[in-house]
Amino acid sequence: MPPSPLRRVAVLVLDGAKPLDVGIPAQVFTTRASMPYEVRVCGAAPGLVTGGDGLAYYVAHGLDALAWADIVFVPGYRFPDRDDPPQAVIDALISAHERGARLAAISTGAFALAATGLLDGKRATTHWHYTRALAARHPFVQVDENVLFVDEGSVLTSAGAASGIDLCLHILRGDLGVAASNHAARRLVAAPYRSGGQAQYVPRSVPEPLGERFAATREWALHRLGEPLTLDVLARQAGVSPRTFSRRFVEETGYTPMQWVMRARIDLARELLERSQRSVEQIAADVGLGTGANLRLHFQRILGTTPSEYRRTFTRGE
Numbered sequence: 001m002p003p004s005p006l007r008r009v010a011v012l013v014l015d016g017a018k019p020l021d022v023g024i025p026a027q028v029f030t031t032r033a034s035m036p037y038e039v040r041v042c043g044a045a046p047g048l049v050t051g052g053d054g055l056a057y058y059v060a061h062g063l064d065a066l067a068w069a070d071i072v073f074v075p076g077y078r079f080p081d082r083d084d085p086p087q088a089v090i091d092a093l094i095s096a097h098e099r100g101a102r103l104a105a106i107s108t109g110a111f112a113l114a115a116t117g118l119l120d121g122k123r124a125t126t127h128w129h130y131t132r133a134l135a136a137r138h139p140f141v142q143v144d145e146n147v148l149f150v151d152e153g154s155v156l157t158s159a160g161a162a163s164g165i166d167l168c169l170h171i172l173r174g175d176l177g178v179a180a181s182n183h184a185a186r187r188l189v190a191a192p193y194r195s196g197g198q199a200q201y202v203p204r205s206v207p208e209p210l211g212e213r214f215a216a217t218r219e220w221a222l223h224r225l226g227e228p229l230t231l232d233v234l235a236r237q238a239g240v241s242p243r244t245f246s247r248r249f250v251e252e253t254g255y256t257p258m259q260w261v262m263r264a265r266i267d268l269a270r271e272l273l274e275r276s277q278r279s280v281e282q283i284a285a286d287v288g289l290g291t292g293a294n295l296r297l298h299f300q301r302i303l304g305t306t307p308s309e310y311r312r313t314f315t316r317g318e
Contacts, residue, residue, distance in 0.1 A: 006036040007175065010069035013043045013059055014053045014077045014085055014112065020161035021075030021106040028168040028184060029156075031073075035184070040065045044089050044277055052078040063092040067090075071171070072096050076107030076126075077163070081133040084115040094118065097154060104156040104171065106164035113155060114138040122149045124157040133150075146304040165190050212251055214245070216240055221261060225268055226288045229261050266302050273311040280307050 022041070026104055029037040039129045042061035043049040049057045066072055072093065084090065093116050096255045097103055110126040111134060113119050120140040125131070131145040144150060149158035149167040158167035165188060173181040217238040221229055234257050235245035249257045265287040272283045284295035292307075297309050 007038075007070045008068055009037050009039045009071045009073065010061075010065040011039065011041045011073045011075065012066065012112075013041060013049045013057050013075065014089065014109075015050055016078035017057065018052050018078070018107065018256050021077075021109065021164055022051070022057065024105075024106065024161065024164040025073040025075070025168055027284075028165070028172070028188065032087075034180075040068070041140050042066070044086055054283045058157070061224055063088060066092045066096040066101070068260070069096065069101055071102045071104060074103065074105045074109035074112045075164075076105075076109050077112075078108075080108040080111035081137055083132065085112045090116050100154075102154050102156065102171075104167060106158050107160050107169065110134060110157040113157065114141050119152075119157070122152045122155065122183065124152070125150050125159050126157060127160045146302070148235065166287070186312070215248055218260070222264055225261070225265050226286055229288065231257055234261075262298060263302060266299060269299065269307065270303075270310065271294060283307070 001128040002156050009025065011022060011025050026039055026041060029035060029039050040061050041057070041059050042063065042065035043057070045062045045122045046060055047058065051057050056089055075091075089112070093103060093112065094164055096118070097118055099113055103118065105124075105126070108130055110119070110124055111130075114124065114134060114137070119138065121142070123142045123144050123145050124134070125147050128145060131143050134141065135143040147159070149156065149170060151170065156167060156171070158164050169181045169185055169190070172184055196260040212224055217234060220237055221234060231242050231246060234249075235242040238245050240248075246257055249255075249260070255263070266286045269283050269289070272286060276283075278286070280292040280295060284290060284292045287295070289295045289298065296306055299305070299310070303310065
């Protein structure tokens, strides 16, 4: 007889569950001799659960699996910013947490954890496309859009689907040590540890505008990022006072003019790192940041990684 599993893992499949998000913890922690875990896939009730992306799931367990589990994974699901999960699901998550289980969300599963109130006052993340929605729907959650995962002890959250692998490997490192985590990473053909944050995977760090009043000024600035761009310069081009420009620019984009310019410069630096062999110093000058040290400082602050590491992500395997 095999030894009894040391840790029990429940994967909670909600309506609209994303297939990769469901599969990652189920595969990483699947019961095998080298992995002292038992996995149960469950739903709000046993039976068929309609998933996302054209798939459905037949689950053998209901919410009783949450009362059994030591770790509960909540995979991401479609339209998380519209409705909270059923109250029975929320209550079961809270009860599992009170009993001592760890709750771990993958991608938009963070919305389900936030609905319990267990993320209030804590850092959390989710897929970059939903970070603003999570912050708006749950204002007491400290949403960090620049990380691959957040470990707050008994509640953990991760970004997009691939970040679920990072989170699972992180949990393995804590439970069983580095050797076991590395072994699992080799089995998955995944990096044992990825540096940087999810912001480096966002198509653009400059936010989509909420209005178009200063669209022409933004376009004008994007063609002059290598030049000095102060608040006065931008306001003059827009034909309004600096105070009015600053106030209305925030209303339109969610960022101050100088924050927006900095993110636009970082976006341009990303493109140059991806498509050219120019040095970090040359790129810093091209995008208006002056020195390589200045570029590295702001690149790390906004994207959570270094220019060199970012470039390497686009050259590996070439």
